[in-house]
Structure formats: structure tokens, C-alpha cells
Amino acid sequence: MTLTETTYWVVGATFAVYILIAIRSRAGTTQEFYVAGKGIHPVANGMATAADWMSAASFISMAGLIGLSYNGYGGSVFLMGWTGGYVLLAMLIAPYLRKYGKFTVPEFIGDRYYSDTARVVAVICLIICSVTYVIGQMKGIGVAFSRFLETDYETGLFSGMVIVFFYAVLGGMKGITYTQIAQFCVLIFAYTVPAIFISLQLTGQPIPQLGLGSTLADGTYLLQKLDQTLLDLGFQEYTTSVRGSTLNMAAFTASLMIGTAGLPHVIIRFFTVPTVSAARTSAGWALVFIAILYTTAPAVAAMARLNIMQTLQPEPNQHLAIEERPEWFRNWERTGLLGIDDKNGDGHIQYSADPDTNELVMLDNDILVLANPEIAQLPHWVIALVAAGGLAAALSTAAGLLLAISSAISHDLLKRTFMPHISERQELMASRVAMAGAVLGAGYLGLNPPGFAAGTVALAFGLAASSLFPALFLGIFSKRVTREGAILGMLAGLGVTLAYVFQHKGIMFIPGTGFLGDMPPNWFLGIEPNAFGVVGALVNFTVTLAVTYMTAPPPAAVQQLVEEIRVPVSLEPR
Amino acid sequence: MQPEDLEALRRTYWRENRRWMLILGTVWFLVSLGCGVLWVEPLNDFQLGGFKLGFWFAQQGAIYVFIILIFVYARLMARLEQRLGLEEPGE
Numbered sequence A: 001m002t003l004t005e006t007t008y009w010v011v012g013a014t015f016a017v018y019i020l021i022a023i024r025s026r027a028g029t030t031q032e033f034y035v036a037g038k039g040i041h042p043v044a045n046g047m048a049t050a051a052d053w054m055s056a057a058s059f060i061s062m063a064g065l066i067g068l069s070y071n072g073y074g075g076s077v078f079l080m081g082w083t084g085g086y087v088l089l090a091m092l093i094a095p096y097l098r099k100y101g102k103f104t105v106p107e108f109i110g111d112r113y114y115s116d117t118a119r120v121v122a123v124i125c126l127i128i129c130s131v132t133y134v135i136g137q138m139k140g141i142g143v144a145f146s147r148f149l150e151t152d153y154e155t156g157l158f159s160g161m162v163i164v165f166f167y168a169v170l171g172g173m174k175g176i177t178y179t180q181i182a183q184f185c186v187l188i189f190a191y192t193v194p195a196i197f198i199s200l201q202l203t204g205q206p207i208p209q210l211g212l213g214s215t216l217a218d219g220t221y222l223l224q225k226l227d228q229t230l231l232d233l234g235f236q237e238y239t240t241s242v243r244g245s246t247l248n249m250a251a252f253t254a255s256l257m258i259g260t261a262g263l264p265h266v267i268i269r270f271f272t273v274p275t276v277s278a279a280r281t282s283a284g285w286a287l288v289f290i291a292i293l294y295t296t297a298p299a300v301a302a303m304a305r306l307n308i309m310q311t312l313q314p315e316p317n318q319h320l321a322i323e324e325r326p327e328w329f330r331n332w333e334r335t336g337l338l339g340i341d342d343k344n345g346d347g348h349i350q351y352s353a354d355p356d357t358n359e360l361v362m363l364d365n366d367i368l369v370l371a372n373p374e375i376a377q378l379p380h381w382v383i384a385l386v387a388a389g390g391l392a393a394a395l396s397t398a399a400g401l402l403l404a405i406s407s408a409i410s411h412d413l414l415k416r417t418f419m420p421h422i423s424e425r426q427e428l429m430a431s432r433v434a435m436a437g438a439v440l441g442a443g444y445l446g447l448n449p450p451g452f453a454a455g456t457v458a459l460a461f462g463l464a465a466s467s468l469f470p471a472l473f474l475g476i477f478s479k480r481v482t483r484e485g486a487i488l489g490m491l492a493g494l495g496v497t498l499a500y501v502f503q504h505k506g507i508m509f510i511p512g513t514g515f516l517g518d519m520p521p522n523w524f525l526g527i528e529p530n531a532f533g534v535v536g537a538l539v540n541f542t543v544t545l546a547v548t549y550m551t552a553p554p555p556a557a558v559q560q561l562v563e564e565i566r567v568p569v570s571l572e573p574r
Numbered sequence B: 001m002q003p004e005d006l007e008a009l010r011r012t013y014w015r016e017n018r019r020w021m022l023i024l025g026t027v028w029f030l031v032s033l034g035c036g037v038l039w040v041e042p043l044n045d046f047q048l049g050g051f052k053l054g055f056w057f058a059q060q061g062a063i064y065v066f067i068i069l070i071f072v073y074a075r076l077m078a079r080l081e082q083r084l085g086l087e088e089p090g091e
Helices: A005-026 A030-038 A042-051 A056-069 A073-100 A105-112 A116-148 A154-204 A222-232 A246-262 A264-270 A276-312 A327-334 A380-417 A425-449 A451-477 A483-505 A533-548 A557-564 B004-036 B051-082
Strands: none
Touching: A005 A105, A005 A154, A005 A246, A030 A154, A030 A264, A030 A380, A030 A425, A030 A533, A042 A154, A042 A264, A042 A276, A042 A483, A056 A116, A056 A380, A073 A105, A073 A116, A073 A246, A073 A264, A073 A276, A073 A327, A073 A557, A073 B004, A073 B051, A105 A264, A105 A380, A105 A557, A105 B051, A116 A380, A116 A425, A116 A451, A116 A483, A154 A264, A154 A276, A154 A327, A154 A380, A154 A425, A246 A451, A246 A483, A246 A533, A246 B004, A264 A276, A264 A451, A276 A483, A276 B004, A276 B051, A327 A425, A380 A425, A425 B004, A451 A483, A451 A533, A451 A557, A483 A533, A557 B004, B004 B051
């Protein structure tokens, strides 16, 4: 069987499983559609949360970001940021919102801040972060199809849409939960198998996490060898190269952590478990399942980087002849992810940090994960598995985001704000229509990606950190915070973060409209736009508290609500 | 129970909860932004197998500690709820 045929079989089998699950888990009530009937076991929810959380970016791009763009240590911001947020979620947010016990995040903000305006502001924040995020997933689906299955981008995107449409519209949260569990199994298997093989080949150690700290065949430590090789080529040392400054690293990490704890599509997953204590343990299980990939990724990053450099330069001053380059190298050159330019015309590839003499002119981040199995000469089924894993990661995250968007529309905008008199059946119908609309909208944006899609990470995490997290946190931990404070705080945090990102990256990310340019010297305290969410969050906290103490305290019923969600059982005088 | 007893119960529960959050939150901060970012250079003078210690915290250690923190918190809260008679009915 050829590689493409094998890939069709493996991907086809996983898709058949997803459809089967969809048929078996149709939602019959709004409670099932929004929160899967609140009957999901905490470990199962942990697995679904892990798939929900780990996107195409985590699966395909993160190891490359760490290993190439951020040159090792600098990439730690993603590893700590995208896991540390779960501690905040487990202690500060999830248990109390589960006790609150309704369907969506804007619903809580609307009730706690006794205001339809607050609810609508929260819906807007939710839609902006979820839509920018979902565009990345749709692109991931199209790209994975076109690379592995040799279809064109549009066909790939369309196939992905049909699958998501099927299980998300039919099953809502219930269907999404069970498919996400299946998708987690596919993606984690697909990620770890090549990593285990590559670790075995380089260090003889089957566990990649340990392999990263082990010795190579020649007795030197892998990381030492990598540091030395990079220094020889004029790069910075792998284990110590800081991203920007220490302050920038800290701000970046903190922004991703706070953003994680404020992203609605993750928070609503904790509405599906039966109890408050299940919400806590479920966050722990989610992090266990996420950590399997997140501790493997740095090993993949370092090992694949070393592999590529040793292919190009087996011994010091001995360069790979262009004619002798391996098959996988030629394959990936065709996709444009790798590119060479023999500048000095000697027929060999010189790879170095100096842009004037470097002849490996294109080395895309994604290559580290995508080409990994081929570099390690693994069998076809492993390569096919990577394709299925990348698709599982993109589909599961897309479905979670689409549910967050559609429930905000059908529940918060229609039922709670504009059409409060519709019946449950009508609302269920409306939520299916909203879901269908969201799938079509996301597909359209995937086909015609707007300019701002490039800034996905900056925008989604920056907005969640600067607008939603402070409103949720203060809503639980303070009885005094008022609607005026929360609304102005959310708008201020949102405004500051957007303004900073736009002024450096261009208005709506259109190149050339950034009035301060994307220039490190103009960065506020040396903090890059992607790391600005934490500053936005501080602005939000300050504005919220300042306005709160200038306005009248919330009504007694709202203070009672806060008391109620703080304890796991309802305490009524008997 | 009388309303004032309930009020006292609420207050005890919330005070204990905040205390654990503060302690565990401090550990959370120290291993990630502390060991992984602020003190990474001095820590890198120590080796853990083939890892520089600061680098290990930033790329693996902090994540392991995060997992432990969540389960410890869940355990502590379950014990607190049991002690105060605030367990939820199992479903």
C-alpha cells in the first residue's frame, strides 16, 4: 500500500468512529445540548477537556515553536503558560461556576452583575476570542488534508466541516464530549509513538521525557551536544536563550496562564460534571492528559532539531551534498516547508545563524512534528497516524469553540436577552441552527482567512486574560464589585489590549497600519504584543475596583448568589 | 441549624478555602515564574542528570508540580467538606 492509501485508511477509520459516536449520542434537551446533561465522569471530562484544549497549534506547531523560533528555553513560556492556567482554573473558577450550575459563561456574568449590558459585553468578548481561535483550527484541517491526503485545501476543509457539522449539530455538548474522548486517544497515540521511536534511536531511552536528559551514543548529554552544535553554527545556546527579556518571559507566561483560565470553551467543559468536587478533580485529570503531550513536546523539539542539524552537518565542517539529500528532504521541499539555496555554489548545504551565508533558507516550524516520523524512518502507518492526530486535534478544538459560540448566541442573546419567552423545544432548535450557522461561518472564514487570522494567539489569550478572567474572578471573590465596575473594567482591559496589539501589528492586523511599527524598541517595558494580556488584566482589575467604590453596592439578591456559589451544597436555614 | 450557625459555617469554610488557595498559589508561583523564569540562571548552575536544573523546571518540572497542586487542593477541600458536613450528595 502506498503512503497516501494508508493515510486514507487510517483517517477514514477515525472519521467513521466520530460519526458512529454522533449517531449514538443525540441531544434531546437543552441541558444535554449545552452541558451534556451534567452526567460526565470527571476522568472522562478530563480527557475531553484535554482534546478540547490541545489544538492544531499544540499538536503540529508547538514543538517547532519551541525548537526553532524560540530556540529552546524561550519556548518554555508556552509549556508553563498553557498548563499553569489549569491550577487557576481548578482553584479560582471551575468549582464555583459549576455550583452556579447554569449553561454559559456570559450567563454567569449577566446574573452576577445584574445587567443585560454585562451579559452582552461578555458575549462580544467570547465571540471575538472564539472566532479568531476557530479560524486557526479550520486552516489546520485544510492544511492537514492537503499535505497528507493530497486533496486540495478546499476539499479538505469541506470534509472537516461535514464531520463537525454532523456531531456538533446533532449531539451538542453530549456528542462533542464523546467524540473528544475518542479524538484525545487518537491524538495522544499519534504524538507519543514517533516521539518514543526518536528517543530510542538517539538515546536508547524509550521515555522521551527522560531521553531529553540522557546521553547520546557517543556518551555526551543530548542537551550539551545540542548547545554545542548551535553555538558552533552561530546560534544562541538552546538551554539558556531567553525570549526578549526576563520580564517579557514572565509577562508572556502569566498572560497565557490567565488567558487559559478565562477561555469560555474550556470553562464550559467543567459544567458537564455532576458535582463541585468532580469539577476540581476533573481539572486535575485534564492536566494529566495535557501534560502527556506537553512534556513530550520539548523532547520532540530538541531531538528533531538535533536530528535535522546532524543530517545537514554530520561532522564539523562536513556539509550535506545537495545531490545526496534524503528522500524526506525532497518531499518536504515540494510543500514549501523546507527550502535550500546554494549561495556559494559548492553543491553542499551550509546551515548557520548568519542570514547572508545560511543556505537552508526555509525551515518551517511545523516541519519538526510533521516530518519527524520520516526523518526517523518510521513505517507508513506511523506517518498516517500523525495525519489522523493532527486532524483530531483541530476537529476537537473547533467543535468546543463552536459550541461556546452557538450557546452564547442561542442561550445568552436569544433566550436570556431578546426572546425570553421561547420554549425549551424552540431554544433547542435555535441552538442547532446557531451551531449550523457557526460551522458555516467558521468554514467561510477558513476559506477566506481575514488578515487578522495571523494574530490568533495574541488576540484570543490577550482578550480572555484582559476581559473575561478578571470579571469572573472578582465576581466570585468579591461581593462588593458592581455592574458599572465590571462593565467598564472589561471594556478597559479589552481596549488596552486591542490597542497595544493593533498599534504594533496593524489595525485588524493589516500590515502597514500599525502606527508604532512592530519594533522591539517601541514595546512597553520590552513586552511583546503576544504577552500583553497580563497588563490588560491589571488595567481591568484597577478600573473595576476604582469604579466599584464610586458606585452603590450590588442588590442583596446578588450578594446572596455569591454566598451560594462559594459553598458546594446549598445552605438554607431549616 | 439556626441562620447564625449557617453563617459561621460559611465563614469557616471560606476562610479555610482561601488559606489553602493562598498556600498552594504561592507554590504555583514559585515553581513556574520563580524557578522557571526569575531564578533560572542561578538554578542552571545545578545539574539534574543531563538537564540544567532551571531549564528542567521551565520545560518539565513546573508541569509536574501543577498536577500535584490540583490533586492536593481537591483532596484538602474534600476533607474540609467532610469535616464541616458540607459533602455533596453523590449522583
